[in-house]
Amino acid sequence: MPVNFFPTTAELVRVLPEMILVIMGTLIMALEPLAPSYRQSFLGTFSMVALIAAIPLSLLTFADPGPAFGGMLLIDGFATFFRLLVLIVGVLTIILGRPYLEREKVESGEFYALVLFSIVGQCLMVSANELVMIFIGLEISSISSYVLAGYLRKDTRNNEAALKYFMLGSFATAFFLYGIAMVYGATGSTNLFDIRQVLMSGELTTPDRLIFLAAALMFVGFAFKVSAAPFHVWTPDVYQGAPTPVAAFLSAAPKAAAFAVLLRVFLTTFMPFSRQWEPLIWVTALVTMFIGNFAALVQENIKRMLAYSSIAHAGYVLIAVATHSEIGTAAAMFYLAAYAFMNVGAFAVVSHFARKGETTVEIKDFAGLANHQPFTAAMLAFFLFSLIGIPLTGGFFGKFYVFKAAIDSQFYWLTALGLVNSALAAYYYLRIVVLMYMYDASEASQNMPPLDLGVKTVLGVCGACTVFLGVFPTALLTLVNNWAILHPTTLP
Amino acid sequence: MDLILFFLLAFVAVGCAINLVLQSHPISSAISLIGVMVSLAGLYLLLGAEFIAAAQIIVYAGAIMVLFTIVIMLLNSGKEAPGRMNNLSRFLGLPLLLVMVGLLAMVLVQVVPPTQEVKFGNFTGGGPADLGMLLFTKYVLPFEATSVLILVAILGAVVLALKEMD
Numbered sequence: 001m002p003v004n005f006f007p008t009t010a011e012l013v014r015v016l017p018e019m020i021l022v023i024m025g026t027l028i029m030a031l032e033p034l035a036p037s038y039r040q041s042f043l044g045t046f047s048m049v050a051l052i053a054a055i056p057l058s059l060l061t062f063a064d065p066g067p068a069f070g071g072m073l074l075i076d077g078f079a080t081f082f083r084l085l086v087l088i089v090g091v092l093t094i095i096l097g098r099p100y101l102e103r104e105k106v107e108s109g110e111f112y113a114l115v116l117f118s119i120v121g122q123c124l125m126v127s128a129n130e131l132v133m134i135f136i137g138l139e140i141s142s143i144s145s146y147v148l149a150g151y152l153r154k155d156t157r158n159n160e161a162a163l164k165y166f167m168l169g170s171f172a173t174a175f176f177l178y179g180i181a182m183v184y185g186a187t188g189s190t191n192l193f194d195i196r197q198v199l200m201s202g203e204l205t206t207p208d209r210l211i212f213l214a215a216a217l218m219f220v221g222f223a224f225k226v227s228a229a230p231f232h233v234w235t236p237d238v239y240q241g242a243p244t245p246v247a248a249f250l251s252a253a254p255k256a257a258a259f260a261v262l263l264r265v266f267l268t269t270f271m272p273f274s275r276q277w278e279p280l281i282w283v284t285a286l287v288t289m290f291i292g293n294f295a296a297l298v299q300e301n302i303k304r305m306l307a308y309s310s311i312a313h314a315g316y317v318l319i320a321v322a323t324h325s326e327i328g329t330a331a332a333m334f335y336l337a338a339y340a341f342m343n344v345g346a347f348a349v350v351s352h353f354a355r356k357g358e359t360t361v362e363i364k365d366f367a368g369l370a371n372h373q374p375f376t377a378a379m380l381a382f383f384l385f386s387l388i389g390i391p392l393t394g395g396f397f398g399k400f401y402v403f404k405a406a407i408d409s410q411f412y413w414l415t416a417l418g419l420v421n422s423a424l425a426a427y428y429y430l431r432i433v434v435l436m437y438m439y440d441a442s443e444a445s446q447n448m449p450p451l452d453l454g455v456k457t458v459l460g461v462c463g464a465c466t467v468f469l470g471v472f473p474t475a476l477l478t479l480v481n482n483w484a485i486l487h488p489t490t491l492p
Numbered sequence: 493m494d495l496i497l498f499f500l501l502a503f504v505a506v507g508c509a510i511n512l513v514l515q516s517h518p519i520s521s522a523i524s525l526i527g528v529m530v531s532l533a534g535l536y537l538l539l540g541a542e543f544i545a546a547a548q549i550i551v552y553a554g555a556i557m558v559l560f561t562i563v564i565m566l567l568n569s570g571k572e573a574p575g576r577m578n579n580l581s582r583f584l585g586l587p588l589l590l591v592m593v594g595l596l597a598m599v600l601v602q603v604v605p606p607t608q609e610v611k612f613g614n615f616t617g618g619g620p621a622d623l624g625m626l627l628f629t630k631y632v633l634p635f636e637a638t639s640v641l642i643l644v645a646i647l648g649a650v651v652l653a654l655k656e657m658d
Contacts, residue, residue, distance in 0.1 A: 069633040117643070147651055
């Protein structure tokens, strides 16, 4: 029992980003009833300030990396990278959400508070080094996401999305918890490094199979959160039903955070028996890619199509996870960053195009958009090219590094099948580009309102980042290579 | 003695849980849930965690179940209408469930050889002092984070149920 349990200043500094987000989130909740309904967008600015302030704070915490609160958190480069990623996605979501809420006439502070809390959960998840902490972070993030998915309470599609997400999400959480309980039963610890120590020492009192079962159950939980097949069935319904800025958020931030935890748990704790879990992950990766891409081919709704494409992209990242190497981890980090920007960008166009009540979200509605709004069409086409993985975009290098990591680990035919999938995916992305540029304008394209400042900002930021990652990938790559070290022996 | 009690409580807990899902009337399900909670409290007691056992009874079997019952009463929901099952779930649901349970059982049987004796009652450390010590030292951060979790749940309930939006 520790005698002096008061956290040191250094430890408190390591949770500063979370602290400021929680404080601001609570403040927004308190201010919300006081602010008149036409001033609610002020709270949006407020939440944006909190998120932007948390970005330098995360960098500050990285200046002095190390564990915090008795090993509950571990602030290292890996955690900092994902903290920054979810914070940036959060800022983009709020910029995108503000005009959306205004248009749907549901401006209220709760939306911003929920986004902030969701990001708190994700920040805790990605820096957690303890299964209990991971679970609580995951739940904070998930519960806020369930509510965000059903935010437009009067819209039945929102209700359906929230209910499905909640039901299946709770089910997945139960699997995850069951896995945690078994790990604790077998090793007597919930700290990731301690569990690893026990597994390495071979002093297990129970046979290995219990740990395999635990790892498999935990993987089910993660697979749900990252929407990997066969646990992906919620994704299309939720992305289609949820407000589009929320769908953009869901496809980037919680997914990246869940991948971060998956990488951390499997590459530190369960690393001693990587040979046993490696097939599990690559089979999932393969099934996920094929299901995502084939289902996306036949979609008529663009949000559903992007949802299936998001499933397929989760498959590519799983290839990187299956390599269980540092280069694979770095590739996954790069991919998730590139994917976040291009996908949020694509969703931003859809969010604006859909108009009040999201009436025009069919793919055929995009026909002839280039004639009326060349800039918007060009941006959407650019993001779609990046999703295909065409050179000079972030998506190209994302795929490139993933496949390179796979080849380095001798996954030759997995790489080949991944490439086949990329080619397959090109069809449904290019279909939209062809529709936009080569067909007569649909009614929806003709009447599309001009872009507002918020959407323009998001498109600009996402576009700039995608180009940057496509032209100067080494800038981020050196960073992720330095930060992809999860091995506990390298700790300070 | 511990062993007999354990199996008794475990069977009651699992039986009640199964009954909870099978019942078609919400009140019967709620009563079964109380059975699960109480037998869980008994299991905690066996482990020497008397404080957690008491908290389990007071909080879950008491407060939360009363809340459940009131909500069921307010909603005035009657018997569950027999749902339409699609063919896949009708023919594959039960076999797949059995396969999963069978697999779990197989692993567990191999993990815990039947000759090995299960020991209970050796563990002590579930008193309020031990629990408080752990909550405010080792688990202080998860403890604080849980408050955020509950805050989010309340906020979500307000957004989804109460908020006037027009």
